[in-house]
Amino acid sequence: MQESDKKTIIELNNVAKHFSDKAGNFTILEHVNIHIKEGEKVAIVGPSGSGKSTLLSLFAGLDVPTQGEIVVDGVLLSKLNEQELADYRNKTIGIIFQSFELISPFTVKENIETPLLLSGVRNDGKVRDLIGRVGLSERSNNIPKTLSGGEKQRVAIARALVNNPKVILADEPTGSLDRETGKKVLELLLEEIGEEKKTLIIITHDLSIAEKMDRVFEVKNKTLHEKH
Ligand SMILES: Nc1ncnc2c1ncn2[C@@H]1O[C@H](COP(=O)(O)OP(=O)(O)OP(=O)(O)O)[C@@H](O)[C@H]1O
Ligand SMILES: [Mg+2]
Structure with a gap:
């Protein structure tokens, strides 16, 4: 299939995000335009506080x-109404x-199966396999506090x-892990997403991870620039 035949899965048109506090109203992001095609693997980089997590919350419908x-x-x-947004x-x-x-x-099992149960599906085989x-x-059968960082991330x-979502959003999934564990966790994530049509948006400080993606964007001066 030609690149241009692929369907756009995520589209942001002239998006801005302002926050207000006691000091007034301030802009985190403005003039953000991005079109991501189905199956693309995209990295978002940028300095701390530049608005990367804010952007991910917008993609996720956790913020407006x-x-x-x-x-x-x-x-x-x-x-979307609240219920549709939750779905x-x-x-x-x-x-x-x-x-x-x-x-x-x-x-571990209950954490992993929660999204399935929320969709009204019970599938012990699928959960066990995953x-x-x-x-x-x-x-x-362990609870999270008895797991290592890498195990929690898995x-x-x-x-x-x-x-089986179409889009995976990952906010520094290896940020709190040591280099070796981080590498393994990333490999696992990429393996699971595989060659499928799943779209990945990954926020990372790690340029070696960014380089593995199809496209890299940087949040800079309150907006998003594609890096070449
Ligand atoms: N709910 C909020 N209310 C007010 N300001 C906020 C809110 N959420 C984020 N901010 C501010 O927006 C800016 C961007 O935050 P964000 O968490 O998106 O940065 P980031 O690029 O993810 O940084 P990091 O790399 O450190 O995770 C920060 O200055 C932060 O303080
Ligand atoms: Mg962040």
């Missing part, structure tokens, strides 16, 4: 833009947070994949 529109898989996010977050996208955000009283693929079969990856 002050201006502009966000269309994911043909759906204008601002048109979007649960089914269309899978999010891997930098700080894992695992549910602390839940076991736990095996991320190498956590022996840890299936739970977060499995949880993001369990509903």
Whole structure:
């Protein structure tokens, strides 16, 4: 298939994000335009505080833009009601947070199967298979506080994949891991996403990771620039 035949999966048109606090109103992002095609693997880099996580929250529908529109898989996010937005977050996208955000009283298995159960699906076989693929079969009944950082990150990856989402959003998935573990976790993530049509947006400080992606964008001067 020709590159140009591929469908646009994520589209941001002239998006801006302002925040207000006691000191007034300030702009984090403005004039953000990006079109990502289905199956593309995209890195977002930029200094700390530049707005990368804010951008990911906008993609994820966890936050709303002050201006502009966000269309994911043909759906204008601002048109969705709360329930539709919850479904979007649960089914269309899978999010891997930098700080894992695992549910602390839940076991590895329960954390991973939660998105499935929220979609009204029970599939023990699929969950078991995924736990095996991320190498956590022996840890299936552990709770997060008994896991290492790399193990927690693998739970977060499995949880993001369990509903077979079209888009994976990952916020520095290797940021809190040592280099060697980080490399293994990234390889695992790329392997799981595979050659499939899944789209990956990964925020990273690690240029060696960014170089592995199809496209690299930098958040700079409050907007997004494609790097060549
Ligand atoms: N809810 C909020 N209210 C006010 N300001 C916010 C809010 N969320 C983020 N900010 C501010 O927006 C800016 C961008 O934050 P963001 O977390 O997106 O940066 P980042 O690029 O992800 O940084 P890092 O690399 O350190 O994770 C920061 O100055 C932050 O303080
Ligand atoms: Mg961040």
